[in-house]
Amino acid sequence: MASYKNINTLLKKDLLLEVRQQYTLYGILLYVASTIFIVYLSMGQPESVVWNGLFWVVQLFVCVNAMAKSFLQESRGRMLYYYTISGATDYIISKLLFNAILMAVMTIVSILIFLLLLGNPIYYFGQFILISLLGGFGLSLVFTFLAAIAAKAQQQAALMAIMGFPLIIPQLLLLGKAARQAFEPVVQAGFSQMILLLVCLDSLIIVLAIILFPFLWRD
């Protein structure tokens, strides 16, 4: 049912909205910057293990805040309109794609600010960027779907955290562990296994989101 043309149009619409209403984008960017600044003020320039841990916690909070609004800006009437012209599958795929792009940008920005403020303990830089992008992708998938659930309920922001944090802990632990490889010249065992597991988890989330999202739309 998914049609490339519909997804493309919906994705373009989201990107265009983001460019036009720049205050939301700048809002998230400022959120990233001020969060990392607080971390810097309270921790200074920590050693690599702490650096890595802080990085993933900040990524988590940035992701929750960036994804939380993704279904809120759509009013009921507009949702109905999208439903009739494109269908639920196209809609969720375009949202997942858009949020993945947004999160990739945020990941790069937060790496840059981390390097600027908290110093650079990274040994393999390319590897770290790849793992962060993979991690940002996974985080954005989970929280996009949870934002879709939370948008149907009251008190959305609190619900996102309550539902999302326990769900994301295993993935976040795996990411932290995989990213630690990039800080030391020593090769650790089980690295490719972790990456494979993360990729499998991400594909599982995409499949679940595509299957389950139509049920969320049904009222």
Add this chain to the structure above:
Amino acid sequence: MKKSWWKVLCFVLLLYTCTMGFLVKIPVLDGRLQQSIRNLYFHVPMWFCMQTLFIISVIYSILHLRKQDLKSDMYAVEFARTGLVFGVLGITTGAIWANYQWGAPWSGDAKQNGAAIALLIYFAYFILRGSFQDADKKANISAVYNIFAFAMLFPTLWILPRMTESLHPGGQGSEGNPALNGSDLAPSMRMVFWPAVFGWILLGVWITTLRIRLQKIKEQHALY
């Protein structure tokens, strides 16, 4: 009576567990575990029971989404609720055991953390349900969350603990699966352990059926 044979079986199995569990001869290997190994008949079956009840719950959630009847949703909720109770019991019995065996009730072991995550996820399920007024919407969206959370949680619970070192059996570099090391059990203990597992699972299902009956009666009375 014909239909309730499994309730009799449950009673007999648990009677057997609670007597033989304390009487059966256990091998004293090196003075570390000693008699506290008898907690195996109580702590480990709690997790078997929780897992079974959560699986039944997710099956009813899928059924609800397919057929859109509120009855399956009610079943899913009640199975999740009893599963959560058994999870709390599992974590408590584990903490008591760990206090004597490992020196502290909580030591941040991979499986302790996994259990805590599982409980948090199902508490969130009930919070999510609480935030809806409309019954149909509540049923649909919580069913979606139940399926999503289940599919995300259990693969990681089964895979991740194998990759880290753990105080429990079945971590990195030790024998067994994330639940226990079955081949390590003495035959006499195995004769109590498996009946205990089935007994506790049956008890979990029994409690749930009672709660479902209670809910049905409540609904009937709400109509008048």
